Amino acid sequence: MLVREVCRALVPALGGPDGVLVDATCGLAGHLIALIEAGRPARAFAFDRDPDARALARQRLDAAGAGDVILVDAPFSSMAERLRDDGVARVSAILADLGVSSLQLDRGARGFSWRVDAPLDMRMDPTHGRSAAEILAAIDVGALTRILRELGEEPDAARIATAVVAARPTTTSALAEVVSNAMSAPQRRKIGLRIHPATRTFQALRLYVNDELGELDRLLADAPALLAPGGRLGIISFHSLEDRRVKQRFAALSRPPPVPAHVPMRADELPRAKFALPPEFAKGVTAAPDELADNPRARSARLRVLERIEA
Ligand SMILES: C[S@@+](CC[C@H](N)C(=O)[O-])C[C@H]1O[C@@H](n2cnc3c(N)ncnc32)[C@H](O)[C@@H]1O
Secondary structure: HHHHHHHHHHHHHHHOOOEEEEEEOOOOOHHHHHHHHHHOEOOOOEEEHHHHHHHHHHHHHHHHOOOOOEOOOOOHHHHHHHHHOOOOOOOOEEEEEEEOOOHHOOOOHOOOOOOEEEEOOOOOOOOOOOOOOHHHHHOOOHHHHHHHHHHHHHOHHHHHHHHHHHHHOOOOHHHHHHHHHOOOOOHHHHHHOOOOOOHHHHHHHHHHHHHHHHHHHHHHHHHHHHEEEEEEEEEEEEOOHHHHHHHHHHHHOOOOOOOOOOOOOOOHHHOOOEEEEOOHHHHOEEEOOHHHOOOOHHOOOOEEEEEEEOO
């Protein structure tokens, strides 16, 4: 998704023989291979916490002649530490394409989607943490209501949470049915055929199971400091909860630090921001009409870009 736009944003930052590229969310390596082919970085690192994604990415990278990419089996929140272990202090470009991959959604067995009946797992890394079913087996109505409200922006959060806790479903289809039956008639009319009644509940649980907003907050805290001067960080998000965080952090980093009150300063002495929003990406970019025609999932994707301008 947004492959052309990602290359337009990050390839200029890879210029030179020392370019270091980091893909925080390798997935099936679509963006990564396009960036390597267009930008020819000296070194590339790719993180993904899903073992199935890493295995497929490895095959694709080998087939594309990019077998020297270092695939890291870790969440991207550990990026700074893992790069430091590899002796990398500064990087030229970082991409994070947030959320789940088409592989995770389409392989029903992982329990991410209401479309295929499967055990309710939803973990990107099935070897760590608790599955959605394990969480639902123990959660109380108040806690689940907060999750559905905050992470799913679900107006019927309390009704749905009450029904889910009463049923404690363990499969995707059982959860989808409980949610559909619990949704109020006005909400049902409001969403119409636009989305499945369980879409927001599945999103909220997935974000919670994988601590996706916590991961994003750690990326936003650490990744800018890893950029070399001229380096760029590109983040693609899929919903407003993520995009708002990215937009606010990028805006804060690109504002100059406040001038101390009552300290006279000449214009050339004023503190300057270390980061900027490249003008052509200042408002974020969305998929072009030709991509939307091929891939309707791209309609909610937005790419934002931050550039380091000072050491
Ligand atoms: C939208 S997909 C990326 C697709 C990829 N850009 C491509 O071209 O195929 C997101 C991927 O990031 C991984 N992921 C999500 N959050 C992660 C995290 N915090 N740490 C590491 N990997 C993560 C998921 O497992 C998934 O494979």
